[in-house]
Amino acid sequence: MRVTLHADLRRHLRPGEAATHSAALPRGSTVADLLAQIGIPPSDTVTGALNGELAQPGDPLHDRDEVVMFSQMEGG
Amino acid sequence: MSERFGYWDRILHVDLGTRRTWIESPGDDWFRKFGGGRGLIAHALLAHVPRGTDPFDPANVLVFAPGVVTGSPVPGAGRHSVGAKSPLNDAFGESESGGYWGAELKRAGWDGIIVHGAAENPTYLWIDDDRVDLRDASQLWGKLAADVEDAIRAEVGEPRARIAQCGPAGERLVRFAAIGNDLNEVAGRTGLGAVMGSKMLKAVAVHGTQPVPIADRQGLMAIAKWVSSTLDQNHRAFHEFGTGGAMQGKSLEGGLPTHNYQLGRFDDVAKVDAIAIAEQYRIDMGSCYACSVRCKKVVQVEQRAADAGVTRKGRPIGVDPEGRWRVDPRYGGPEYESLASLGPTVGVSDLVAVLKSNELCNAFGLDTISTGTTIAWAFEAWERGLLTGEDTGGIELGWGDGSTVVRLIEMIANREGFGDLLAEGSQRAAAAIGRGSDRFLTTVKGMEMAMHDPRHMERMRLSYLVAPTGGDHMGQQDFRAGGRNQFGLCLFLGYSEQQSLDLLNAVTGWGVDQPGWEMIARRGLTLARLFNMREGVRRADDRLPARFSDDLPRHKGLPRELQEELVTGYYVRQGWDAGTGLPTPETLDELGLETYEGARAAVAAALA
Numbered sequence: 001m002r003v004t005l006h007a008d009l010r011r012h013l014r015p016g017e018a019a020t021h022s023a024a025l026p027r028g029s030t031v032a033d034l035l036a037q038i039g040i041p042p043s044d045t046v047t048g049a050l051n052g053e054l055a056q057p058g059d060p061l062h063d064r065d066e067v068v069m070f071s072q073m074e075g076g
Numbered sequence: 077m078s079e080r081f082g083y084w085d086r087i088l089h090v091d092l093g094t095r096r097t098w099i100e101s102p103g104d105d106w107f108r109k110f111g112g113g114r115g116l117i118a119h120a121l122l123a124h125v126p127r128g129t130d131p132f133d134p135a136n137v138l139v140f141a142p143g144v145v146t147g148s149p150v151p152g153a154g155r156h157s158v159g160a161k162s163p164l165n166d167a168f169g170e171s172e173s174g175g176y177w178g179a180e181l182k183r184a185g186w187d188g189i190i191v192h193g194a195a196e197n198p199t200y201l202w203i204d205d206d207r208v209d210l211r212d213a214s215q216l217w218g219k220l221a222a223d224v225e226d227a228i229r230a231e232v233g234e235p236r237a238r239i240a241q242c243g244p245a246g247e248r249l250v251r252f253a254a255i256g257n258d259l260n261e262v263a264g265r266t267g268l269g270a271v272m273g274s275k276m277l278k279a280v281a282v283h284g285t286q287p288v289p290i291a292d293r294q295g296l297m298a299i300a301k302w303v304s305s306t307l308d309q310n311h312r313a314f315h316e317f318g319t320g321g322a323m324q325g326k327s328l329e330g331g332l333p334t335h336n337y338q339l340g341r342f343d344d345v346a347k348v349d350a351i352a353i354a355e356q357y358r359i360d361m362g363s364c365y366a367c368s369v370r371c372k373k374v375v376q377v378e379q380r381a382a383d384a385g386v387t388r389k390g391r392p393i394g395v396d397p398e399g400r401w402r403v404d405p406r407y408g409g410p411e412y413e414s415l416a417s418l419g420p421t422v423g424v425s426d427l428v429a430v431l432k433s434n435e436l437c438n439a440f441g442l443d444t445i446s447t448g449t450t451i452a453w454a455f456e457a458w459e460r461g462l463l464t465g466e467d468t469g470g471i472e473l474g475w476g477d478g479s480t481v482v483r484l485i486e487m488i489a490n491r492e493g494f495g496d497l498l499a500e501g502s503q504r505a506a507a508a509i510g511r512g513s514d515r516f517l518t519t520v521k522g523m524e525m526a527m528h529d530p531r532h533m534e535r536m537r538l539s540y541l542v543a544p545t546g547g548d549h550m551g552q553q554d555f556r557a558g559g560r561n562q563f564g565l566c567l568f569l570g571y572s573e574q575q576s577l578d579l580l581n582a583v584t585g586w587g588v589d590q591p592g593w594e595m596i597a598r599r600g601l602t603l604a605r606l607f608n609m610r611e612g613v614r615r616a617d618d619r620l621p622a623r624f625s626d627d628l629p630r631h632k633g634l635p636r637e638l639q640e641e642l643v644t645g646y647y648v649r650q651g652w653d654a655g656t657g658l659p660t661p662e663t664l665d666e667l668g669l670e671t672y673e674g675a676r677a678a679v680a681a682a683l684a
Contacts, residue, residue, distance in 0.1 A: 006321060006322070006324070006351060007312075007313040007316065007317055007321035007322060007351075008312040008313030008314075008316070008321075010312070010316075011308050011309070011312055047322070047325030047326075047328060047329055049324070049325075049328050053328070054328045054329060054330070054630075068324070070321075070322045070324055070325030070328075071313060071322060071325075072322055072325060072326075
C-alpha cells in the first residue's frame with residue numbers, strides 16, 4: 001500500500017523516506033496496526049483517509065490501498 | 077512602589093476631540109487583578125462608555141490592550157488585544173492580533189491606549205517612547221495599508237516604527253472592518269476598524285526602545301529554549317505550514333464549513349489548503365515578536381511569468397495561470413480561518429483567487445471571516461432565489477466563482493453598489509432584504525461564526541454560545557485560553573498549563589497558581605458579561621442560529637435543549653445567575669469586583 005504523512009506527522013518518517021512511500025503489513029492488518037508501525041502513539045489525534053474516505057482504526061488494509069494521515073489543527 | 081515586572085503602570089489616554097493626552101496609573105494591585113488585555117478593555121468600556129452609546133458615537137472608546145506577558149522575550153509573547161463597543165454586535169467588541177506592534181507598544185513604556193472622542197480631520201498617533209504626537213493623516217485617508225505604512229515611516233523618520241491602522245474599509249464604517257498591524261497581522265473580529273475610522277484615527281505608529289522588565293530572566297530563557305530545542309516534536313506543523321495543513325482531514329471528517337455551512341465536506345479541499353500553498357505560492361515563513369516557531373505564511377503570485385523568477389532566498393515565485401492578479405508578499409498569506417472562509421465556505425477552489433481575496437482583505441482592512449461568511453450568505457440567498465440581479469446591480473452570484481468574490485471584496489470595502497448592503501454584515505443585510513433570508517444566517521450575537529462547525533467540533537459549541545463577542549473560535553470563555561489571550565500569550569504555542577503559569581510568573585514574579593490564573597481570567601469574562609448585559613444582551617442571545625439545529629451529512633444537529641444545558645452549566649461555573657447569566661453579588665465579592673456592584677444592580681433592576 002501507499003502511505004502519505006502530512007504536516008508534522010512527517011517527523012515519524014525514517015531517514016531518507018519520502019512523505020509518500022510504500023508500506024507492507026501482514027495480511028489482516030488494520031489502520032491501527034499501520035499507525036503502530038509508523039510510530040504514532042494511540043494517544044495522538046490523527047485523521048486518516050483510506051482510499052479517499054474517512055478511516056477508522058479497525059478498518060482492514062489491503063495491498064493496493066492508499067492511506068493518507070493528517071494531524072488535527074485549529075485556528076489561524 | 078513595589079518592584080514591578082511585566083508592566084509599567086502607564087496607560088495612555090488620548091482624546092481626539094480636544095487633542096489632549098494624559099497618563100493613568102491604575103496601580104500594581106490593578107495589574108495583578110486583571111493582567112491587561114480583556115481586563116483593561118472591559119474595565120474601560122464600563123468606566124467610560126455611557127449605556128446605549130452608538131458604537132460610532134465619539135463617546136465610544138477604542139482600547140489597545142497588550143497583556144502583562146506581551147513584549148517579553150519569549151515565543152508567543154507578541155499578542156495584543158483591541159476592544160470597543162462593537163458596531164457588529166452592538167455589545168462587547170474584542171479581537172486579538174500577533175506580530176510586533178503590541179510588543180513595540182510595551183517597549184515604548186505603555187501598557188495600553190484608551191482613545192476617546194473623534195478627530196475633526198484624519199489623524200494618526202505617533203508614539204516614540206515617551207513622546208506622543210497627534211499628526212495630520214489627510215494625505216493617508218483612502219490609501220491602502222502598505223502605502224500608509226511606507227508614508228508614515230518616511231514622515232516620522234523611523235524605518236522600524238510599527239503601525240496599526242484601520243484601512244479604507246474602516247474609514248467607510250464597514251461593520252466588520254479590521255485593525256491590521258505590520259500589514260499581515262489583524263485584530264479582525266467585531267468591526268473595531270470601523271470604530272477607529274469613526275474616530276478619524278487612521279493609524280497608531282509606535283517605536284520603543286525599553287526592554288520590558290522581567291522578574292526571572294533565566295527562567296524565561298529556559299522556556300524560550302524549550303520551544304526552540306523541541307521544535308520538531310511540538311511545533312513542526314506550525315513551522316512548516318502555519319495553520320490550514322489539516323483541512324483535508326477536517327473535510328474527511330465532515331466538519332469543514334462548505335457552502336455557508338450547508339456541507340461539511342469540500343471535494344476540492346486539496347486545491348486550497350496550506351499544503352497546496354506550500355507547494356505552489358509560499359515564498360517564506362514569517363514570525364511574530366521573539367518567536368522561533370515562525371508559523372506565518374508569506375505568499376507571492378505574479379500576474380505574468382516574465383515578472384516571476386526566484387526570491388532572494390532562491391524560492392521560485394508562482395504565476396497566476398490565468399494572468400489575472402499579482403499577490404503582494406508584504407501582506408503575508410492566509411491562515412486557516414482565511415483559507416476556509418474565502419475558499420470552501422464560498423465554494424472556491426481557485427487558489428490564486430483565495431490568495432488575492434486574502435491580500436485585499438489585509439490591504440483594505442477587512443475581517444476575512446465575516447467577509448467570506450457574509451458573501452457565502454449572499455451566495456445562498458442567490459441560490460434560493462431570494463437575491464436577484466436587481467439587488468446585486470446585475471452581478472451574478474454563484475458558489476465557486478472566485479473572481480466574483482474578489483470583486484465583491486472591493487465593493488464591500490468601498491461600500492460600492494451591492495457591496496454597501498454586505499458591508500453591514502450578514503445579519504443586518506438579511507434584516508434589510510427580508511424574504512426569509514435570516515433562516516441561513518451563521519451569526520451569534522450578530523457576528524459571523526468562525527470556520528469550525530460546532531456540530532463537528534464539540535469544543536466550539538460553548539465558544540460560539542457564550543463568548544462575549546459572539547461567533548468567536550478563540551475559546552475566550554475558557555479560563556485557560558481566555559487567560560492566555562488576556563495576558564498576551566499566543567494559543568498556538570504548545571505550552572502546558574504549568575509552563576504557561578511558569579512563563580507568567582517568570583515575567584511578573586507574581587507567584588500565581590492555577591486558581592489564581594483562573595481568577596484573573598474570570599474577572600475579564602465577568603466584566604465583559606456585565607457590559608454585555610448593560611447593553612441589552614440576554615440569555616436568548618446565547619444561542620446558535622437555526623442552521624445548526626439541522627444535521628450535517630456526518631454530524632447531528634444541536635437541539636435547543638442541548639444548547640440551553642451548555643449555557644446554564646457555563647453560567648453556574650462562572651458564578652453567574654443560572655437563569656439570566658447576570659454575575660451575582662457574591663461572585664463580584666469573590667473576584668474583588670465590588671466596585672462594579674452599581675452596574676450589576678442596574679442590570680438586575682432592568683431584568684426585574
